[in-house]
Amino acid sequence: MFLLLVSTLMFPFRIVSTSRMDIIYQDGLERQAFELMKNGENIMKRVEGLLGIKLKDRLKVYIVRNGDIANAYADPLDNVIVIYPNDLQPEDFIPSYNNWVDYVFSHEYTHILLGRNYERWLNVFRIFGDVVPPAIHNQHVPMYLHEGLAIEFDWETIKRIIHNIREPFTRFSEAVEKACKKDFRDLTKRWLKHTPATHFEEFIKVDGNVRKPIFDSGKVYFMLKDDFGRSGIYTFDGENANPVILEPSIVDFSVKDGKLVFIKRLSTPEGYVNHVFTKEKNMVGKNFVSVDWYGDRLIGVKQLENGLRNVVIFHNGREETILEGSESFVPLQVTSDGEDAALLAKSKGAVDIFLLKDGKIYNLTNDKFTEAFPLLRNGALTFSKEINGETHIFKIDLATGEIEEFGEGVEATIYGKTILKTIFKNGRYRLFIDKKSKRVGKVALHETVVDTVSDHGVSLRGVKTHIPVVG
Structure with missing residues (x-):
């Protein structure tokens, strides 16, 4: 039975509490908070039963709005989990995610219990400062073990590993080999994250998370979000990062030939809405989750009141x-170079990129993998694809x-004969330049997934469309 307490804190935060945890969430994230309140304790019991460890202290879970990609992390020694949900929920992208908050809570709670397994040895070091136990924990329980166990293996394997590690300074390799019955070196090759190769160079060093780089008119534009959720759109001129727009809660943006638009999240009594603004901060569209230029007009993914999404072209207050x-x-995301448009969409459980060209729709990535963050510029499409737990950048020459x-x-833009791409490294999304690629195949653009049904549009597996022929 839940012991429900709702209160208002400083800043736009609220709390809901159960008998075992406090859920602190920002205004507008009520749905995610109450989903976790409803299912959280059952998840805790299930994970504890599988691992054979129980958390005695209260757990604090922060649900915070910060960025346009969902993320999370756990602090085992302080019993804290931080979850960053957003508009583009991973259940949209990955069919196996029925509920992102529940899924990520299960994952992060595994980290909490693994870390608390060593609490009685490590907390004595708090006499040297609160940061010392986590530092020792990080030194002797490496991240690849945490992530490898939480992702790679089933619950019974995790339980065996934990039970084989009775002392904090036991050789982890022996415990893992005993539990998994595999050579530790082979396992760590799969778990260790790849470091950037020599052809990677960090393009710009700034404080905060760099998102959605776009090279336009000789400048590199990008979103920058700091650790407090503050956001802005910046340009880089080769020497300095210069702010173009400083606004809280920027969800998305686009720029073409120096013309800039952005989507800003606005709080309402019912939650929040996302509206489109120009650089001059004039509102030009309501309830959009993705936007780009389509020639002199705008193309966007519009969120409807019934929960569905349409792709809309809009200009001067008129929508089509x-x-x-x-x-x-x-539809999840849309991008255009002014001639053609590409759409990231979830279709019958799969997430693919579709090309909208000459009144027809083509599936460009009809595969088993999950694509994300498409950007179409000058006839070339960049996007990311998740392969075996890692996200890689691809480019298609249309x-x-x-x-x-x-x-x-994660995200990329063409930069001359190279690309700029964001990589999650050392706890932040950072911007790198990549000069090396390999050819991996060819897409068959003639393989359309639609049939023309009238002079007014085409049909995509029963989806009504009215895509104008450009040119």
Whole structure:
């Protein structure tokens, strides 16, 4: 039975409490907080039963709005989990995620219990300062073990490993080998994160998370979000990062030929809404989750009141729906170079990138992998794809269909003959330049997934569309 307490704190935070944890959440994240309140204690019992460890102290879970990609982390020795949900929920991208908050809570609670397994040895070092026990924990319980156990193996394997590590300074390799019955060196090759190769160079060093780089008109634009959730859009001129727009809660932006638009989240009594603004801060669109330029007009993914999403072209207060979403076809992100447009969409459980060209729709990435963050510029499409737990950057030349891979990364933009890409490194999204790629195949652009049904549009597996022919 939940002991429910709702209170207002300084800043836009609220609390809901159960008998075992406090959930501190920002305004607008009520849905995620109450989902966790409803399921959290059952998840804790299940994980504790599988691991054979129980948390005696109260757990604190922070649900915070920070960035346009969902993320989370755990602090085992202080019983704290921080979850960053957002508009583009991972359950949209990955079919196996039925509920992102529940999934990530299970994952992070595994870290909490693994860390608390050594509490009685490590907390004595708090006499040297509160930061000392976590430092010792990080030294002797390496991150690749945490992530490897929490992701790679089933619950029974995790339980065996924990039970084989009775002392804090026992050789972890022996415990892992005993539990997994595999050579520790082979396991760590799979668990250790790859460090950037020599052809990687950090492009710019700034404080905060760099997101969505776009190279336009000789400048590099990017979103920058600090550790407090404050955000802005900046340019880099080769020497300095210069702010263009400083606004809280920027969700998305786009720039073409120096013309900039951005989506800003606004709080309402019912939660929040996302609206489109120009650089001059004039509102030009309501309820959009993704936006880009389509020639002199804008193209965006519009969130409807019934929960569905449409793809819309809009200009001067007029909107034209060119693709109607449904429960089986959910538009997620859209991008355009002014000639063609590309759409990231969830279709029948899979997430692929579709090309909107000459009144037809083509599936560019009809595979088992999950794509994300497409950016179409000058006939070339960059995007990321999750392969075996790692996210890699790819580029498709729409004129030739050739596909290139640029190694690990999250978001990318073409920068001359190279690319700029963000990589999550040392706790932040940082911007790198990558000069090396490899050709990995060719996409068959002629393989359309639609049939023309009338002079007014096409049909994508029952989805109504009215995509204008450009040119």
